[in-house]
Amino acid sequence: MRPYAATLVGAAVVAVALPLAIHRTPIAAATTHRAVTYSKDVAPILQAKCQECHQPGSIAPMSLLTYQDAVGAADEIKQKVSQRLMPPWHIDKTVGIQQFKNDRSLTDDQIQTIMNWVDDGTPQGNPADEPPPRKFADPNRWQLADKFGAQPDLIVKSTPYTLAAHTQDKWFRPTVETGITEPRWVRAIEIKPVHVQDRKVVHHVLAYLLQDEPEVTGLASSAHDHQMNAGLFMEWAVGKTGQVFAPDAGKLMLPGSKIRWEVHYHAIGQEYKDSQVELAVYFYPKGYVPKHRTVLTMFNVARNSDLDIPPNEKTITQNFYVLQAPARLENFQPHMHMRGTAMALEAIYPDGHKETISQVKNFQWNWHVNYIYADEAAPLLPKGTTLAFTAWHDNTAGNPNNPDPNQWVGWGDRTVDEMAHNWIDVTYLEQAEFDSLVAARKAKVAAQKATGQQR
Numbered sequence: 276m277r278p279y280a281a282t283l284v285g286a287a288v289v290a291v292a293l294p295l296a297i298h299r300t301p302i303a304a305a306t307t308h309r310a311v312t313y314s315k316d317v318a319p320i321l322q323a324k325c326q327e328c329h330q331p332g333s334i335a336p337m338s339l340l341t342y343q344d345a346v347g348a349a350d351e352i353k354q355k356v357s358q359r360l361m362p363p364w365h366i367d368k369t370v371g372i373q374q375f376k377n378d379r380s381l382t383d384d385q386i387q388t389i390m391n392w393v394d395d396g397t398p399q400g401n402p403a404d405e406p407p408p409r410k411f412a413d414p415n416r417w418q419l420a421d422k423f424g425a426q427p428d429l430i431v432k433s434t435p436y437t438l439a440a441h442t443q444d445k446w447f448r449p450t451v452e453t454g455i456t457e458p459r460w461v462r463a464i465e466i467k468p469v470h471v472q473d474r475k476v477v478h479h480v481l482a483y484l485l486q487d488e489p490e491v492t493g494l495a496s497s498a499h500d501h502q503m504n505a506g507l508f509m510e511w512a513v514g515k516t517g518q519v520f521a522p523d524a525g526k527l528m529l530p531g532s533k534i535r536w537e538v539h540y541h542a543i544g545q546e547y548k549d550s551q552v553e554l555a556v557y558f559y560p561k562g563y564v565p566k567h568r569t570v571l572t573m574f575n576v577a578r579n580s581d582l583d584i585p586p587n588e589k590t591i592t593q594n595f596y597v598l599q600a601p602a603r604l605e606n607f608q609p610h611m612h613m614r615g616t617a618m619a620l621e622a623i624y625p626d627g628h629k630e631t632i633s634q635v636k637n638f639q640w641n642w643h644v645n646y647i648y649a650d651e652a653a654p655l656l657p658k659g660t661t662l663a664f665t666a667w668h669d670n671t672a673g674n675p676n677n678p679d680p681n682q683w684v685g686w687g688d689r690t691v692d693e694m695a696h697n698w699i700d701v702t703y704l705e706q707a708e709f710d711s712l713v714a715a716r717k718a719k720v721a722a723q724k725a726t727g728q729q730r
Contacts, residue, residue: 308391312400313342317392320385321345322409324362333414334474334513340408346397353393356386363514363642366607367634371620374652377516377645417555418516419465427555429453432469433536435549438476444689445540450485453532460559461526464509465517469551478539478690479512479643480552486532507571508534509554510698512610512643517555521605521650524567524702525559541690567702569605576618576666576695582686584614584670584693592695596662601709604654605700607633608645609666612693613676614684615640617667620697625659640676640690645698655713658706666695 311317321329321339329339338344345352355361364380366373381389392398412421420426434449468477484505508526509518520526538552559565577592584590609618619634632654633646648654656662672680684693704712 308387310398311388311392311395312398312404313345313392314400314402314405316388316400317345318342318405320381320389322406324379324381324385326409327411327414328362330411330414332471342399342402342405349393349397353390356381356389359386359637360639363639363644365635365637365639365642365644366646367636371631371633372648372652372654374649376647376649415467415471417465417467419463419519419555419557422519423463423557425557427465428558429455429556430553431534431556432553433538433551435551436538436540438540438542438547438550440542440544440546442542444478445542446688447538447540448536450533450535453528453534455528455532456530458530459528459561460563460565461520461528461556462559463517463519463557464526465555465557466509466511466552467555469553472547473550473552474513475543476540476547476550477552478541479510480539481510481537482508482554483535483537484508484526484528484532485535486529488529505529505532507573509571510608511552514642514644515608516645518571518645518700519647520565520569520700521567521603521653521702523565524569524605525565527568528556539688566708567704569700569702572699572701574662574664574697574699576664576697577686578696579686582684582693582695584668584684586681586683587671589667589669589671592666592668594664596664598656598658598660598662601658601704601706602656602660603702603704603712604632604648604656605702606645606647606698607635608643608698609635609638610643610694610696610698611638611640611666611668612690613640613678614668614670614674614693615666615695616669616674618695618697619665621663621665622654622656623661623663625657629663651716651719655704655709655716657709664697668693668695 325339327333329335329337329344331338337348339348339352352361359365359380362379362381364378366375366380368380417427431451431453433447434451436445436447436449438445466480466482468474484507486505488505505527534554536552540550574594574596576594581594582592607620609615611618615638617634617636617638620632621629622632623629635646668684670677670680670682670684674680678691686693686695
């Protein structure tokens with residue numbers, strides 16, 4: 276590997292010590308183990324972590340609702356879970372924050388149970404031990420409607436688009452009206468393809484909120500100075516359900532606003548007519564004004580000429596950003612393409628000490644998972660903190676996702692090109708509020724230590 280010079284953004288160059296090699300670490304097979312069966316041991320795991328996607332009409336390639344389904348895919352199941360490829364949760368469990376609102380990963384014990392079951396010949400056991408079948412709602416419904424107990428307040432659809440059977444990647448960028456007639460604060464957003472078949476050709480979607488931005492009543496503050504724009508409303512890719520904002524934060528939609536879509540399509544040998552994507556908006560009650568306006572920020576690790584990946588080589592790229600106000604980071608979502616293998620975020624504090632916030636060490640280009648921090652774990656970072664991003668790309672034959680290790684690869688929109696950035700919702704805070712939140716978190720940790728609750 277050879278490190279590339281970091282692109283500088285608003286800071287002096289800072290030396291960052293981050294791991295120089297990323298290795299996949301499959302769970303090792305146990306030499307001896309207890310007997311396991313599908314009905315008693317495996318079915319509960321599949322119900323809890325797999326079947327929501329692995330059911331007819333959902334996004335997975337096969338169903339895992341029954342014993343017969345699981346037996347037919349047993350070898351593939353063992354391979355995927357042992358390498359932590361499935362369920363799609365590729366966060367490094369050895370470093371950084373481990374408390375997330377949407378953690379779908381398997382524990383080491385669950386992975387070992389599945390491996391033992393396959394190694395033992397996939398015994399069914401007593402069908403009476405199997406839990407009752409789960410009743411799943413339509414997998415193509417609005418997922419957040421269950422959380423809020425109501426359908427979205429607003430739905431905005433893109434203009435229909437017809438994709439040819441054989442063509443280069445396409446980017447469709449229509450602009451549509453939202454129909455908003457009064458200011459409304461948004462507490463959650465969700466994007467999905469309109470038709471089930473559209474999931475096969477829609478790679479990802481960007482939705483930009485276009486509107487005039489006068490001074491926003493109730494948010495005139497030094498922290499608000501860093502978020503005085505509508506910008507990117509939401510990004511969607513396979514593996515990301517939606518955005519639910521913290522109770523003290525949200526996004527603002529104004530009268531006359533529009534959505535400018537950017538839909539990335541890729542052809543698969545079959546024409547798709549009238550393909551569409553749609554955006555669902557859930558509002559706060561009328562009159563409610565959250566304390567903060569969250570900004571979805573694309574932190575580029577490299578762009579354009581900064582991303583230089585020679586044939587048959589592994590590369591490391593870094594970039595640095597300095598926070599101009601205290602902030603809370605709400606999530607961590609790396610974005611790369613087929614040569615991307617890992618990405619890390621480290622915080623370098625104003626006093627010089629540093630810590631790893633999050634790292635993905637087994638990135639999979641066809642899953643863009645948004646790792647949403649739990650409320651009590653979301654990073655609280657003081658003004659002047661340097662965010663250090665590091666991306667690893669593997670352009671060798673040893674990368675099973677690499678379509679051609681003999682090609683030089685640079686930055687580009689196409690899937691066969693490369694990218695390196697991280698989507699993070701940033702909530703800027705007033706200094707007094709930041710100090711209060713930090714103090715409250717320290718007090719909670721101290722109380723847990725005193726009662727022996729902290730792990």
